[in-house]
Each structure stands twice: as structure tokens, then as C-alpha cells.
Amino acid sequence: MKLTVKLLDIANRGVLLHSTDAQNIRVRDGDRVQIADETAGISVQAHVDTTSSLIEPGVIGVYRPLNATLAASEGTPVEVRSAERPLSLSYIKKKMDGGRFTKDETLEIVKDIVDDTLSPGEITAYVTASYINGLDMDEVEYLTRAMVETGERLQFTRHPVVDKHSIGGVPGNKITLLIVPIIAASGLRIPKTSSRAITGAGGTADLMEVLAPVSFPAAEVQKMTEKVGGAIVWGGATNIAPADDKIITYEYPFRIDARGQMIASVMAKKFAVGADIVVIDIPVGRNTKIATPQEGRKLAREFIELGERLGMRVECALSYGESLVGHTIGPNLEVHEALAVLEGAPEPNSLIQKSLSIAGIALEMAGKAAYGQGFDMAADLLRSGKALEKMRQIIEVQGGDPTVKAEDIVPGEYRFDVRAPQDGYVIELNNSALVTLARLAGSPYDHGAGLDIHAKKGTRVRKGDPIFTIYADREWRLERAIEVGRVLMPVVVEGMVLERIPPERWV
Ligand SMILES: O=P(O)(O)OC[C@H]1O[C@H](OP(=O)(O)O)[C@H](O)[C@@H]1O
Numbered sequence: 484m485k486l487t488v489k490l491l492d493i494a495n496r497g498v499l500l501h502s503t504d505a506q507n508i509r510v511r512d513g514d515r516v517q518i519a520d521e522t523a524g525i526s527v528q529a530h531v532d533t534t535s536s537l538i539e540p541g542v543i544g545v546y547r548p549l550n551a552t553l554a555a556s557e558g559t560p561v562e563v564r565s566a567e568r569p570l571s572l573s574y575i576k577k578k579m580d581g582g583r584f585t586k587d588e589t590l591e592i593v594k595d596i597v598d599d600t601l602s603p604g605e606i607t608a609y610v611t612a613s614y615i616n617g618l619d620m621d622e623v624e625y626l627t628r629a630m631v632e633t634g635e636r637l638q639f640t641r642h643p644v645v646d647k648h649s650i651g652g653v654p655g656n657k658i659t660l661l662i663v664p665i666i667a668a669s670g671l672r673i674p675k676t677s678s679r680a681i682t683g684a685g686g687t688a689d690l691m692e693v694l695a696p697v698s699f700p701a702a703e704v705q706k707m708t709e710k711v712g713g714a715i716v717w718g719g720a721t722n723i724a725p726a727d728d729k730i731i732t733y734e735y736p737f738r739i740d741a742r743g744q745m746i747a748s749v750m751a752k753k754f755a756v757g758a759d760i761v762v763i764d765i766p767v768g769r770n771t772k773i774a775t776p777q778e779g780r781k782l783a784r785e786f787i788e789l790g791e792r793l794g795m796r797v798e799c800a801l802s803y804g805e806s807l808v809g810h811t812i813g814p815n816l817e818v819h820e821a822l823a824v825l826e827g828a829p830e831p832n833s834l835i836q837k838s839l840s841i842a843g844i845a846l847e848m849a850g851k852a853a854y855g856q857g858f859d860m861a862a863d864l865l866r867s868g869k870a871l872e873k874m875r876q877i878i879e880v881q882g883g884d885p886t887v888k889a890e891d892i893v894p895g896e897y898r899f900d901v902r903a904p905q906d907g908y909v910i911e912l913n914n915s916a917l918v919t920l921a922r923l924a925g926s927p928y929d930h931g932a933g934l935d936i937h938a939k940k941g942t943r944v945r946k947g948d949p950i951f952t953i954y955a956d957r958e959w960r961l962e963r964a965i966e967v968g969r970v971l972m973p974v975v976v977e978g979m980v981l982e983r984i985p986p987e988r989w990v
């Protein structure tokens with residue numbers, strides 16, 4: 484059917500059809516059409532949205548991202564007909580039914596994710612099917628390789644190249660902001676690509692963005708790393724394993740991290756940057772991604788095996804995940820805390836110990852420190868100010884202000900102190916509830932939003948002492964976080980009444 488192009492400034496790879504035209508072409512919402520500009524010799528596929536009012540019959544609304552390929556001008560006549568479903572959909576259906584992906588099927592799905600052939604709903608179905616039915620080690624390897632093959636890779640001439648990654652799941656995990664400058668200050672190279680928040684309230688890319696731009700093409704990441712020894716960038720902007728960020732986008736709203744996809748997501752980024760040596764941080768604890776040390780050890784074996792299959796030396800560190808790292812959650816608060824430690828602050832212990840331990844493992848694996856001496860070497864690099872100096876170089880090479888100080892990074896202007904309802908010890912800090920509150924306050928999008936925890940587990944408090952402060956950049960967000968916080972009660976003080984349940988007739 485011939486239709487006339489109307490360009491629509493909508494950021495989706497689709498088209499809008501009048502419902503009568505859609506009926507004639509025999510397509511419905513979510514189906515696909517093939518659109519051919521015969522004069523220009525260009526033909527593309529797109530998903531269909533239908534309307535009975537927003538567009539005239541005889542006109543096809545072409546969304547902006549699709550027109551990057553179709554290159555039609557307003558009024559161009561195009562031939563539109565219904566198109567086949569991509570094969571990937573039948574592979575996804577197979578996984579929904581409990582089947583296994585083959586290597587070729589995985590590559591086909593990943594290609595279709597990268598070039599936007601699959602719609603958001605279809606990618607969500609893929610993530611959900613993998614989350615529920617799991618991926619075995621072969622499927623994880625296929626996925627890792629497919630993610631790498633469909634993107635760009637870095638190639639360093641000087642080795643070893645070191646990398647670290649955390650599987651996330653513990654709030655306040657700002658350790659990358661310390662580990663990368665420590666490793667780079669030792670003379671090693673560490674081209675660190677990170678995701679934004681997945682299940683948390685601030686991923687490393689969200690944090691680094693407070694200090695400098697994080698969106699760079701792959702070649703630039705390599706150049707910056709060669710120049711100053713390290714970089715901390717957002718993987719989603721690099722075209723390194725580009726499927727990864729597209730998949731994470733659909734995990735974020737559900738706060739899930741499908742296990743097989745998570746392993747592939749982490750390892751694809753390490754493989755694509757040419758890492759020889761990798762340390763993986765696996766936080767373990769209730770309300771994290773990994774509840775028990777047994778589960779953590781099993782996951783560690785999987786990372787190590789995948790590393791062997793890909794030719795990378797991998798070691799894993801099971802870390803304490805029952806409680807947040809440091810005292811803060813949310814971009815500005817976390818960056819302030821990390822910069823303060825680089826500047827010489829002696830606290831918080833949990834942040835310093837964890838960062839030095841993981842940096843130490845990497846230094847030992849790379850042969851910079853003798854076995855058992857890595858922690859001390861990392862501590863020297865931190866205490867001597869060399870890590871701070873390196874962080875300033877990294878900030879500068881990424882286009883930020885290298886003179887920035889911790890005191891310059893301030894939390895949001897709206898704040899609320901949550902106080903102890905009685906005397907006692909803090910006996911519970913619920914990670915998941917803390918993340919919910921930080922997200923409600925606006926984190927990670929509002930950089931000033933987040934939480935500052937004054938009394939961690941085991942701290943003795945007196946009635947009225949502040950236990951934590953909620954910060955927000957916008958007042959209505961603070962109010963929403965306070966309202967939900969009253970119900971969630973993320974912090975429990977010994978002896979507190981958790982809930983009052985009256986008899987039915989009083990409710
Ligand atoms: O939001 P959740 O799931 O807690 O964790 C996601 C974070 O964990 C990893 O951190 P890093 O890149 O190793 O510093 C990811 O890249 C991301 O920043």
C-alpha cells in the first residue's frame with residue numbers, strides 16, 4: 484500500500500499508521516511493516532503503532548530513529564506492507580518454554596537487540612525468560628561472545644590490562660572510584676566501563692558523571708587510558724558490548740539482574756576492553772543479589788570458568804553485603820564520600836577496607852605486589868596521595884574539573900532526618916528498602932538525591948538521635964520518600980514495635 488511520509492519527533496524505531504490503513508495492510512499494534520522508498524532504493528522494517536485520530540489515512544508517521552536509516556523527507560511516497568516476525572522471537576519463545584539457546588540463536592537475538600529490531604516488549608520477554616529459566620554455562624559463553632562480536636573492542640599494545648567489576652546489589656558501593664585510580668597509580672592500565680544503576684540507586688557511571696562526562700566512543704576510552712592509565716566511563720555510550728546496556732534498560736524497572744545475563748554482561752565488558760586480569764566483587768548478604776557464601780562461591784566458579792574459556796585470569800572476592808558500603812547512597816553523596824577518602828579521610832572503614840582489598844588482589848595478580856602484599860601497596864598508593872593525583876588526571880582527561888574537592892560536591896537542598904524512636908541498638912538496615920527510598924527521593928537521576936546513614940547496624944542510639952537523612956533535589960520527591968519510608972522502616976532499633984495490627988472491627 485502506498486502511503487505518504489510524515490516525520491515524527493518520537494525517539495522509538497517505529498511508525499504510526501491510521502487504524503484503517505493498518506487494517507488494510509493486515510497489521511496490528513506491535514506487528515512489523517516493511518517500508519520501501521523505491522526511488523531511493525531503501526527498505527527498512529519497523530514496529531507499528533496505530534491511531535484513529537493522530538494521523539490521517541494515507542499517511543505514515545515515521546519516527547526519528549527509523550528515519551536515520553530510511554532518510555525520507557516529508558511527503559515522500561513509500562510502499563508499506565506487513566513484514567515477517569524476526570526469527571529471534573521463536574528462539575525467545577523456546578526459552579520461555581524451558582529450552583536452550585544455541586550459539587547461532589544467541590547471536591541472532593543479540594544482533595536484533597543491537598539494531599533495534601526487537602521492540603522493548605520483546606526484549607523484556609527475552610530478559611524475563613532468561614531470568615526465570617536460566618542460562619547454562621555454554622549459553623552464557625555464547626551470550627558473552629555475541630555481546631562482544633556485535634560491538635567494538637579495545638586493543639592495547641602494552642599488557643597486562645587490568646579490570647575489576649562488581650556484580651552490584653549492595654547500596655553505596657562506590658569502590659570503583661578508589662580502585663581505578665589506585666591501580667592506575669601503580670602504573671597498570673585499567674579501562675573501566677560501568678553500567679548505570681541496575682538494582683541500586685546509583686551505578687558507577689551515574690557517580691562518575693558527577694565529576695566528568697562519561698559518554699565516549701571506544702577509541703577515546705583507549706586513548707584516555709593510554710594517556711593517564713585509567714578511565715571510568717559509561718559502557719552504554721561506548722559501543723563496547725552495546726547489547727548490554729539495552730538489556731539492562733529493561734531490568735532496571737523490575738530491579739532484577741538475570742544471573743546468566745549478569746555474568747555475560749560483566750565478562751563481555753572485560754573481554755571487549757582486552758583485559759588480561761580481572762577481579763570480580765561478589766557482595767553476599769540478605770537483600771543482595773547473592774544471599775549466602777555457598778551461592779557466592781558457586782557464582783565465583785562460574786566467573787572463573789568463563790574467564791578460562793575466554794582466556795582471561797579471573798579471581799573473585801566475596802564481600803560483606805549485609806550492610807551498605809560507607810555511609811551514603813546516591814550520586815553526589817557517594818562521590819563526596821569517595822573523594823574525601825582519596826583526599827585522606829580515615830573513614831569510612833568499610834569503604835576503605837573493601838577498596839584496598841580488591842585493589843590489592845589486582846596488584847598481586849598483575850605481579851605488582853608479592854602475594855599477601857597487595858593490600859599494603861594499595862594502602863600506600865592511597866595514603867601517599869598518588870591515587871588522588873591519578874583521579875584528578877582521570878577527571879581531567881574525561882573533561883571534568885581536576886581541582887574539584889569533596890567539599891564542592893553537596894547533597895540536595897531538601898532534607899529530612901529520620902530519628903530513633905527509642906533508645907537501643909540498630910539491629911536491622913534493609914538494603915532493599917534503603918534503595919527504594921533513595922530512588923523515591925530521585926536518585927540516580929537527581930544527583931543530589933540519596934541517603935546519609937548516621938547509625939549503621941550495631942550502633943547504639945538514643946531516642947531522637949538522627950539515624951539517617953534523606954536528601955532530594957525536589958521537594959515533592961522528598962515528601963514521597965518520607966511517606967513511603969514510614970511504611971518501609973528500613974532501619975530497625977532493638978525493641979521497636981514493627982507494626983501495630985488492630986482487630987478487624989477497628990480498621
Ligand atoms: O545497581 P546495582 O545492581 O547495585 O549495581 C550496578 C553497578 O555495579 C557495577 O559496578 P562497577 O562498574 O563494578 O563499579 C555496574 O557497572 C553498576 O555500576
Ligand SMILES: O=c1cc[nH]c(=O)[nH]1
Pocket residue numbers: 649650651677678681731740744745746748749
Ligand atoms: O555490569 C553489570 C553489573 C551487574 N550486573 C549486570 O548485568 N551488569
